Amino acid sequence: MSTIRNRLLLIVFLVLWTGWSLRPRDVVVATADDGTDSTETQWGIKLGLDLQGGMHLAVEIDQSGGPVSNPEDALNRAETVIRSRIDEFGVAEPLIQKMGTERIIIELPGVRDRDRAKEIVERSAFLEFRITDMQEQFASALPSIDAALARAGISASVQGSEGAEAGGSALQQLLGSTDDSLSEQGADSVSAQAQTEPSGEVETSGSVFSQFLAGGSMQGQFFVREVDQATVEGLIATPEFQRALPRGIQMFWGDAELTPGSALIPLYALEGRPIITGDQLSDAQAQLDQLYNSAVVNFTLTRAGGRIFARETAENVNNFMAIVLDGKVKGQPPVIRSQIRRNGQIELGNASIQDAQDLALILRAGALPAPIVIVEERTVGASLGEDSIRQGMNAGIFAVVSVVAIVLLYYRVSGILAVIGLGFYVLFTLGGLASFGATLTLPGLAGFVLSLGLAVDANVLIFERIREELKQNRSPRLAVERGYQHAMPAIVDGNVTTMITAAFLFQFGTGPVKGFAVTLIIGIVASLLSAVFITKTFFLVWLQRRNAATEFSI
């Protein structure tokens, strides 16, 4: 009795677990240029690009114009660049993944604009060093910015997502412009007033913009809550803001990685004029400083770059210098200790060597272009994906109904057990896909439909055995016991061969075929679980309830 109870408890647990992993939830399906998210209630299963629509790209380093000196480093640089542009794709769950040593896979759900995606991928990286707003001109101008926005009737509330009013491509306006007219102006055209840094708690009605900001750890650094980022982006893009912004100052976003877990995004006010750009950089390497056991990045400039940098750094000793890649500030801006000529060193304190290597990669990415060629491109329209899902579901429903009919017709009452087993199979397979975060592709969906027919096989093997045992006049209890026992070798052999097939498909398959293999593997486990464990439990329960051997129908 207790074994049956334990079995039933385990079944209840499995059902709850799969049910939980399958629960519908709101998923951000796309982020528009203006920062508004469109959400959709989805099942817990991640859909492949061929089912939800989107774009798949495979890129390599272009060596058609002659071999690239260090292809592996070039690929790493390309990956860094593409990753840092991840926001520009405007999709919620982009995937950027290195495959082996020569290819990068980019998956962009929902993207249909081939030209734009290609432009983003193929554009070469742009690196620049900019001094932060040391005079706190931006902080001083905040009251007038707030006032200007308020005068224009613009309001925004802290948790709101009113970024929609900003319109257009705020991101581009904010991050993309490098040839600004502001940069020609002197840095001291606006009188700097001593002022306390605005903090996030400011709630006065006039602080349209400053209410979103919290002070950072240096001049020109602020933090914005992640939920407010779209709103702030929208406000920055307004003409009123741009007019009220002190001349010679530009706003830049930083990386969220700087403040992990806190949901804060750094926002920087930087000098409009870069002190040097990536083309003047010739190399950057991470090193471990043996003496202090701290990670450093050593960088080398070109001869001409060294002259410029020497002049600029002499003027900016003790100032903070932001490293800006493709319009985004990378890491914490280091302070300039002394004049730097051709060779500089960035100290990362007690950061790991990995962080140093990442920064060196960012510098190299901006210094040495990594020419990229797209070797594979697939797009699937959302409408086609929807059709595929609908057709797959129809086929699945038809298959389930027919299989249920056949099994019930053939096995009668025991057939109900097989049908229950099939129900659990469906639940476990879908739940397995959801809880392991596996992606359901079109071949995967087809494989699932196919497996609906195959899944009853284990039960059929067992039931046939039980029938044979019954024919030899064994008691139902013994027949069930022996039936399971004797059917096992064939079930195990059959599933192992299928597992081998699936493993090879997984190993050699790409995208959709991998999805098929994953569905197959999860399906095998689910099938064994439901046919061998669950239906046996129900057999046991059943045999316990009715002691009459005569009524056993199989």
Add this chain to the structure above:
Amino acid sequence: MFRFFDEASYDFLGMKKKAFVIAFAFMVPGLLFFLVRPVNLSIEFTGGTFAEVRSSDPNITTEDVRNALNAVGLGGAEISLFGAETEFAIRARLESSEEGAEETTQQTADAIERALTDSFGQDVVEIVRTEAIGPKVGGELRQKALLAILLGFLAIFIYLSMRMEWRFAIAAVAATIHDILSSWALVSYLNIEVSLAVATALLFIVGYSVNDTIVTFDRVRENLHRFKRNDLYQLLNKSINETLPRTVLTSGTTIVATLALVFLGGEVLRGFALVMTFGVITGTFSSIFIASPLLHTVEQRWPGRDVHGVKAMADGTTVVRTGGAEG
């Protein structure tokens, strides 16, 4: 109690000749036909450009699409209906002279998109799917698909040899080779486009067919413990007949599922579903009519010893050398 093939006692081994004739009559012409009409590889394997187009105007024909593409110099592209009168598939395979030109396929995709929207209007035609596969990726996919099928096959053979006596393994593998070859023959007869999905189906058939054969052979193995090996002919027939209800039932439910895919699963999956359906049929056929008769033939040529007699089975049954029954 309803049971088909209950107490069946067909002489399957007696049908060996007929079965082999049927098998060869199906396989050989199909495979020979490949000499006349080569395998229709999808652009995933050859490299090239594919576009699936939907039009909302039922008057647009493949001829119109061809004219539109001709106008931009894409006359070489293959145009066919894709499941419906208003859906077209456009395939432009890479010529060997274009090898190395990784960007060509994307330019072709751009050109197709532009040509169609320009001639029919953006709101009339919709490009619902495009694939631009460079020659390098195409070659790799070809290689990987082949490797997956060959290595998968090898792994299954090794597993079978470990689980069973080599005679059984050989018979099972030969039956599986039959299934692969006749699936290829089907691909040839129907000129099915061999895509990644179809290649997947071909490997899956290997797994399914072996699975089917294993069930019968497991029964043979079991019966060998109860009966003498020199009655192998009867023993094999008995084993097939005993597992016949299961074979028929499982094949039945599986075919129902693959047929559901053929008729309801949509055009993208049709080739895959057709090959799968056929695979289930041929897998069932071969495990009944090919695998066991072959095992019998192998046994006659290289007789094994039975459990009661002399030699142990590969699964580790004790050897008792008391002389006696051989083949």
